[in-house]
Amino acid sequence: MRALHPAAPVQAPFSDAIARRIARPFAPRRPWGNWSDYCYTRLKLRSDPLYPAVIAALRHSRSPVLDLGCGLGLLAHALRMAGLEQAYLGLDIDATKVRRGQQILARSGLADARLEVHDLGCSRPAHRGSVTLLDVLQYLDQPTQQALLADAAGMLDDDGVLVIRSTLAEDSARGRTSLRADAWAHRIGWMQTRPQHYPGAEELQRPLEQAGLQVQLQPLYGNTPFNNWLLVARH
Template identity: 75%
Template sequence: MPTLENLNPHAPFPADRARQIARAFAPRRPWGNWWDYSYTRIKLGSDPLYPGAIAALRHHPAPVLDLGCGLGLFAHAMRAAGLEQPYRGIDIDAAKIRRGQKIVQRTGLAGVELQVHDLSAGWPAHHGSVTILDVLQYLDGPTQHALLNDAAGMLGPDGVLVIRSTLAEDSARGRTSLRADAWAHRIGWMQARPVHYPTAQGLRQTLEAAGLQVSLQPLYGNTPFNNWLLVARR
């Protein structure tokens, strides 16, 4: 599959490329479960999350630790976009990790490792880049604060911290995001309920106090959600 070197960081993957990437998540038989394929295709084709995160990582060759990786879809998106950084993804959902591991093995995705890990109980040692994509709201305030400080300490000279999160705002987008997160938990896609949505000011204060330079911008594209992309580096 030819790589995409010039993705628009504020738009989702083109429909044909979203379909190609999602094909790895299709069942091997027509009568299998098509949920993962349908989810990944819709996610890639409608949400600018991964192009935005890829743009932030493109010129940072350090290994990537993806906290809350789910099925490991970001690793597939990275490789499709030509990023070759070693990737380790961790997530509390053992079923998603098992499915993701099988897909990595089946597709021969190089330099990718997926592990079961509960962020509420801590996180592994790492030195490089860190991504935290649509995860923070599932951690309480003190755990978020500790994670952000430790993630800042993980950054190597070529590392960058990339966060996509819904921010706490009393707005139409904010309320839609809360309802969508509650629905994802209700149907069983997310094991945990959201417990604490961060604020823009809180994220900035924590990371700047840790010695990082922070940029923050909307990354919701055509979706109705209140999602923002934060990129921090030394």
């Protein structure tokens, strides 16, 4: 069922000082190294309210976090910076990103955090706790999206929270900008797969409500031109 009370206020992006602090482990060990991960991470943290919003959603839960489509594992660093100590497991199909993320985790010394390679299009891991799906769904076809949403709902324990950030299917300036950006990310090799299906709001909410979850959905634009929305669901 949908929440009857107003959605929580949209979070602002991190300040530059906090963004620098979180991004520091992503910098190369030597000044002449590759700075692309550091620059991408710092820019994302300064412009995108995603991670403050996820932190707010998970703040009062102690359940372990399964981050599906984790990329470099940036969420783990943001959670620890905010003082959240839930066990963290990040899964992603991109083995190159996972390997770099593992190296960054090792340098950072974050406790109880790990990354693994996993293809969500083929199977889902066993898990009980909280689940995050951040900018992942559009890279799966519609039937796989619906199956993954139902599976994610079934992973939540009594204290668990499901946090989803996704571009919604809308014929708007933000929607068209999101499509172009995703296509560009694939062309330059940042994303291994092309977007397959952008869900509508009802497609996101229906399988979660059918699983008996309370669902909140709100825009999460921040200082970006993209049509990003945040969904938070819990028992």
